[in-house]
Amino acid sequence: MTAPPQNFADRPEESYDLLSELLQSVRLSGDRIVGHAAPQSASVTFTDMGCLHMIDEGEVVLQVAGESRVEHLRSGDFVLLPRGDEHSLDVISGPAQWLCGTFSIGDPQASHLLGSLPPAIVLRGGDMADGGKADWFEGLEVARRMAVLEMQSPSQGSAVMIARILDVIFIQMVRAWASSADAEPNWLAGAFDPQIGVALSAIHRDPCHDWTVEELARACNLSRSSFAARFGARVGRPPATYLAHVRLHTATELLRDTQLSIAVVAKRVGYESEAAFSRAFKNRYGTPPAHWRREAYASTGGGTKPPPVGPAR
Numbered sequence: 001m002t003a004p005p006q007n008f009a010d011r012p013e014e015s016y017d018l019l020s021e022l023l024q025s026v027r028l029s030g031d032r033i034v035g036h037a038a039p040q041s042a043s044v045t046f047t048d049m050g051c052l053h054m055i056d057e058g059e060v061v062l063q064v065a066g067e068s069r070v071e072h073l074r075s076g077d078f079v080l081l082p083r084g085d086e087h088s089l090d091v092i093s094g095p096a097q098w099l100c101g102t103f104s105i106g107d108p109q110a111s112h113l114l115g116s117l118p119p120a121i122v123l124r125g126g127d128m129a130d131g132g133k134a135d136w137f138e139g140l141e142v143a144r145r146m147a148v149l150e151m152q153s154p155s156q157g158s159a160v161m162i163a164r165i166l167d168v169i170f171i172q173m174v175r176a177w178a179s180s181a182d183a184e185p186n187w188l189a190g191a192f193d194p195q196i197g198v199a200l201s202a203i204h205r206d207p208c209h210d211w212t213v214e215e216l217a218r219a220c221n222l223s224r225s226s227f228a229a230r231f232g233a234r235v236g237r238p239p240a241t242y243l244a245h246v247r248l249h250t251a252t253e254l255l256r257d258t259q260l261s262i263a264v265v266a267k268r269v270g271y272e273s274e275a276a277f278s279r280a281f282k283n284r285y286g287t288p289p290a291h292w293r294r295e296a297y298a299s300t301g302g303g304t305k306p307p308p309v310g311p312a313r
Contacts, residue, residue, distance in 0.1 A: 018200060019174065021300050030166025031102040032159070033147050038091045045088045050103045051081045052169055053089065054144050058096025060089045064119045078140055078171045082117045099147065101166045116186040121177045136176035143169045155217020187234030195220040196234045199227070201241075207246045208270040213239050237293040248284045251277070255293040 015091075031049075038044060053062075055077045061077060062071040065086040073079060073089075081087055084105070089098070089203040125137065130278070147165045150158045183189035188194045217227035217240055231239050247269040254265045266277030281289045 007121070011111060018188065018204060019171070019178070024142075025231055029104050030170070031104055033101040033151060033166070034163050035099055035151065037095065037097045037099070038089075039095050040091050040093065042096075042302055043088050043090045044236055045086070046081075046100070047086045048084060049086045051080075051087070051104065051165060052101040052103070052173075054099040054101075055079075056097040056099065058160045059070070059093040060091050060096050060098070062122075063088050063090065063118060067119055071120065072120070073121050074124075077175060078123045078125070078169070080121040080170065080171070081119065083119060085119045087120070099151075101169070103166055103170065116188050117174065118178075118184065121173050121194075123173060123176055127313065134268060137148035139172050140169060143172070150262075158270070185232075185234055190231070190234035193230070195222060195227075196231055199231065199239065200235070201244055203239075203246055205216065207243065207250050208268060210270065211243055211290045237241070243281065245284075246269070251281060251289065252285075252292070252296075255289055256296045265289065 004234055055071070055073045055075055059077055061075050061254055064081070068084075071079065072092075072093050075234070087097075105292070123136070123140070144166050147162060150165070163164050175192075177183055178188045179192040183192075187200060198220050202216065202219055203211060213228055214224050216231075217224045219249055220227055222230065227241065231242075235242055237245070251269045251303060254260055254268060255262075258265075260268070263274040263280070266274045271277035271280070278288055287295070
């Protein structure tokens, strides 16, 4: 008997998709794609927007404001500036052509999650010239060709198509970076580690639980010492520190999106007392929870009253 088809849109219960959490939290939205053609020695500056550049011809130098390192980009290279840092592309060898896609972040309060990403993510198409193209590169090339087709022959729905294509390229590039050996220690890089990802999923699924290093190590099939060392190397902070980080971030969501009392929020995120929660919250965000809630609501234009009751996650 033929087995019923699976719904591949469903996420397995045992998996916690941290990258999707980031994207949903910041409400990423692709905007548009513009073609650039510039002569040698030209310089083009980009400010106040998330950018994706796809180099078609020539050679350009990427300089991010405040960063000493420069990147030489050539035909086939992709570069993503996820945080919207000011940057310039300087043409250094003959005329250059590239596509520039822009995107926006819908929730500034959640944009601190993007702090886990570097100012620029560079994926080099030239590295794949030997024929051993990685899966991420094939996916980016397909998305780029689709974007070009929509630009060359726009039709009804092209604006939405281009926005979705930009979303796909953003996700593919972040995936490729986070799973690479060059990724800096942070929670996203840790999520791609086959063992540490298990611990991160457990923490995010149930931040209220009083997780111990021993318990998380068992879940990852590692010894306590091996787990602690590996977690620190991948995530960049000890398990207990990371758990506190997740609890307090979850608390901001509850404070912003519900009318739950401070005491109930404290309990929901794993604190035994409201006083302990308030101290930890103020140490992290510089203000008590009640004051943070009032400011968060006022910043949305809703005055000083808390928002309507919503589901607590």
